[in-house]
Each structure stands twice: as C-alpha cells, then as structure tokens.
Amino acid sequence: MDRDLGNNNVEMLCKTCSKQLDKIENGGSFIGKKDILKSPKKVLTANIPVKMDDGSTEIFPAFRIQYNDARGPTKGGIRFHHTVSQTEVEKMAFLMSIKCAVVDIPFGGGKGGVKADASKLSETEKERLSRSYIKEFHEFIGPEKDIPAPDINTNEQVMGWMMDEYQKINGDYEPGIITGKPLSLGGSKGRSYATSLGGSIVLEQYLEKENKGKVSVAVQGFGNVGSYLAKFLHEKGHKVVAVSDAKGGIYDSNGIDITELFEKYGKDGDLTIMDGVEEITNKDLLELDVDVLVPAAIEDQITTDNVEDIKADIILEMANGPTTPEADEVLEQDYTTVIPDILANAGGVTVSYFEWLQNLSHEYWTENEVNKKLEKYMKKAFKQVIEISEERGVSLRKAAYITGIKRVLEAEKMRGNL
Numbered sequence: 220m221d222r223d224l225g226n227n228n229v230e231m232l233c234k235t236c237s238k239q240l241d242k243i244e245n246g247g248s249f250i251g252k253k254d255i256l257k258s259p260k261k262v263l264t265a266n267i268p269v270k271m272d273d274g275s276t277e278i279f280p281a282f283r284i285q286y287n288d289a290r291g292p293t294k295g296g297i298r299f300h301h302t303v304s305q306t307e308v309e310k311m312a313f314l315m316s317i318k319c320a321v322v323d324i325p326f327g328g329g330k331g332g333v334k335a336d337a338s339k340l341s342e343t344e345k346e347r348l349s350r351s352y353i354k355e356f357h358e359f360i361g362p363e364k365d366i367p368a369p370d371i372n373t374n375e376q377v378m379g380w381m382m383d384e385y386q387k388i389n390g391d392y393e394p395g396i397i398t399g400k401p402l403s404l405g406g407s408k409g410r411s412y413a414t415s416l417g418g419s420i421v422l423e424q425y426l427e428k429e430n431k432g433k434v435s436v437a438v439q440g441f442g443n444v445g446s447y448l449a450k451f452l453h454e455k456g457h458k459v460v461a462v463s464d465a466k467g468g469i470y471d472s473n474g475i476d477i478t479e480l481f482e483k484y485g486k487d488g489d490l491t492i493m494d495g496v497e498e499i500t501n502k503d504l505l506e507l508d509v510d511v512l513v514p515a516a517i518e519d520q521i522t523t524d525n526v527e528d529i530k531a532d533i534i535l536e537m538a539n540g541p542t543t544p545e546a547d548e549v550l551e552q553d554y555t556t557v558i559p560d561i562l563a564n565a566g567g568v569t570v571s572y573f574e575w576l577q578n579l580s581h582e583y584w585t586e587n588e589v590n591k592k593l594e595k596y597m598k599k600a601f602k603q604v605i606e607i608s609e610e611r612g613v614s615l616r617k618a619a620y621i622t623g624i625k626r627v628l629e630a631e632k633m634r635g636n637l
C-alpha cells in the first residue's frame with residue numbers, strides 16, 4: 220500500500236505527531252509541506268503461519284512499515300508483543316523517521332512488529348517466528364533499503380536468526396541487513412546498552428545546564444533499556460529509589476543498590492529479591508515524588524488519567540511514546556520538563572548506525588571508540604534541540620520535532636518531492 224491510508228487512519232496513526240506538527244510552525248515554512256509526513260511510504264502486512272511445538276499451526280499478524288526514506292534506508296526495530304497493531308507500528312515508524320533526523324544519522328524511519336504473546340512462545344517457536352518474518356518480508360529488507368533491529372521482546376539472538384535466514388534466502392553474507400546482532404555475527408560493542416547510555420548522557424547534559432546536582436529517580440521498566448539506564452544513573456551517584464517491571468515495582472527511599480539488583484535480577488527476573496525494599500505498583504511508581512521519572516517500558520503510560528498525579532520535575536522518556544499528547548499538554552502547562560523519546564532514546568539507533576558502518580567496512584571498533592562517538596552525537600543533538608527550544612520558547616519535544624522534521628523536509632525538497 221502506497222501513501223494511502225485514508226484520513227481516519229492518518230489521524231489515528233499519529234495523534235502525537237499530527238498535533239505536534241500542527242502546532243510547531245503555525246504560519247511558518249512547514250505549512251502545506253508536512254503532509255508528506257502524514258502517512259507512511261510503504262506498509263507491509265502479512266499473516267504468518269508458525270508451527271508450534273505441539274504440532275498445531277498458529278497465525279501471527281505481522282507488519283513492516285517504511286515510513287520515510289528521504290534521508291537514507293529506513294531503520295527501526297521489530298517487536299513481538301500481544302498489543303502490536305498496524306496503527307502502533309505506523310506511529311513508531313514515524314517517530315523513527317524523526318528520531319534519526321534529530322541525531323543526524325543518514326537513515327529514514329521504519330518499524331516492525333508481530334502480534335504475539337512472547338511470554339507464551341518457547342525458544343524454538345520464537346526462532347520459527349523470527350525466520351518466518353524474514354521469509355515474508357526479505358525482499359523489502361536490505362543494507363541500503365530497510366534495516367531492522369531489536370525492540371520489545373526481540374533480542375540479539377532473534378537478530379542472529381533473522382540475519383541467518385536472510386543469508387539462507389539470498390546467499391550473500393550481509394550482516395548490514397540488521398543491527399543489534401550478537402558480537403560473533405558482526406554486532407557492535409556497546410550496542411546492548413547504547414540506548415541507556417545515550418539517555419544518561421542527555422540527562423546529565425540537562426542537569427548540568429540547569430545547575431542541578433544529584434537527583435532522585437524512578438524507572439518504570441527493568442528490561443534492556445530500564446535496567447542499564449538505572450545502572451548508569453546509579454553509577455553516576457544519582458539515587459534510584461524505585462524500579463518496576465510488568466509484575467510491579469520496588470521502592471527504597473534511601474536508594475536501591477542497582478549494581479546488586481542488576482546481578483540478582485538477571486538470574487530469575489524477580490525485583491522483590493532485594494532486601495529491605497517496599498513493594499509498589501506501577502501506578503505508585505509513576506506518581507512518586509522524585510526529581511526524575513523515567514518511563515522505560517511501553518507506550519501510553521502518562522495519560523489524562525494520571526498526569527495530574529505525576530510529581531516529578533523531569534521526565535526522561537526512554538520508552539517510545541510513553542506520554543499521550545493530551546497528557547503532554549498538561550505537563551507543559553505545569554512546567555514539567557519532558558526530555559522527549561526522539562532525543563532521549565536515540566542512542567540505540569545511533570549505535571545501530573555505527574554497527575551498520577562497521578558491517579559495511581568490515582572494520583570493527585573498540586568499545587571505547589563506540590561510546591566516545593555516541594557521546595559526541597548525543598551531546599550535539601542535545602545542544603541543537605536546546606538551542607531551538609530557547610530561541611523559540613518551545614518545549615524540548617517541540618524543539619526536537621522542529622529539528623527532525625526540518626531535516627526530513629529539506630531532504631524531500633532536495634529530491635524534488637516538495
């Protein structure tokens with residue numbers, strides 16, 4: 220399907236984005252030009268049959284959406300989750316297009332997803348699903364076309380199976396078709412924690428700019444992103460007082476020893492294994508009186524239902540789309556600083572870009588080189604977003620949208636599409 224989703228879908232697909240877009244440059248140079256961003260360039264859907272371990276066959280709805288490729292091949296993760304829908308994947312693919320432009324890497328934006336309850340899949344079922352996904356969409360994927368990566372419930376092992384399946388179909392060794400791979404298959408050093416390191420760099424930059432010292436932090440989600448983020452902030456001397464996963468959270472007003480939790484949690488995935496902590500719900504965690512709240516789980520966590528109860532001064536959006544547009548307006552009116560997802564969590568795709576560069580050149584970098592380059596990209600993006608925010612007196616989210624959208628539209632213009 221090409222650029223034709225119908226108006227209802229367009230409105231639904233990017234509530235966040237269209238609202239932001241409409242407000243960003245009223246009367247300015249984007250008017251009439253931003254329509255090119257209101258729908259994805261290409262939407263691929265499939266129903267994938269997978270043989271289950273008990274011999275039955277299950278059908279999984281799957282999506283790959285290439286939203287905008289004006290600045291380069293489309294780039295974005297694949298998630299396995301029972302809530303996945305075309306609308307959700309489109310919204311995420313839009314965010315990826317803008318995010319890659321915010322950090323100024325030469326990629327467009329895409330996203331993939333399979334509607335599947337990953338917790339009910341065995342490893343062998345997960346492998347068959349991963350391979351079937353590539354069988355279905357391989358023609359549309361490639362190092363210069365569309366480059367997937369991990370997301371919720373897909374990890375480096377899944378990327379390894381997908382890369383292998385692609386090679387089985389196409390014959391060539393092409394590690395650059397996918398990022399977030401294991402090191403042994405051409406993955407990049409530092410990729411596993413890059414999103415979190417990027418987020419911690421941006422937060423530190425903001426705190427420094429505001430002359431703030433050490434802060435108290437609550438982190439929702441103790442998966443790949445949340446756990447490393449908590450660890451980095453803990454190591455930098457900030458007080459992480461609460462963390463949670465899908466089962467609930469833990470709280471300690473004196474601060475949780477995240478280094479200890481990181482090791483213990485890895486073994487059996489139980490946050491309550493820590494001594495002397497209070498058990499709390501995810502709702503409690505979001506409403507804690509902390510300096511910094513970090514949603515690092517799933518989207519739509521801060522909504523009109525709970526926004527009035529949010530007490531944090533700073534929200535570092537490590538998840539994609541954790542704040543609804545309506546709640547975002549309330550936060551802005553309350554002068555809560557929101558460091559938006561398209562800046563805060565862009566470290567992951569930045570190191571994915573480094574991984575792709577290493578794959579194309581067959582030359583591999585040290586962990587220190589990767590982290591230093593990531594720091595440079597994140598600091599530059601932060602500085603540019605802050606400058607626009609201050610110049611125009613707009614929130615960091617609007618400043619990030621202005622930065623990213625301008626770059627995408629400039630590329631469309633130079634292609635002759637505007």
Ligand code: NAD
Pocket residue numbers: 369370371372373414439440441442443444445463464465466501515516517518537538539564565567568
């Ligand atoms: P993950 O699957 O490793 O972790 C997700 C965490 O969220 C888990 O702890 C899970 O228990 C928790 N969770 C799930 N449902 C929840 C709920 N209803 N309430 C509270 N907690 C819940 O995924 P991840 O890779 O850490 O990704 C987390 C978020 O960060 C997602 O929004 C993802 O799109 C975004 N993100 C990830 C990356 C990356 O590099 N992995 C990059 C950019 C953005």
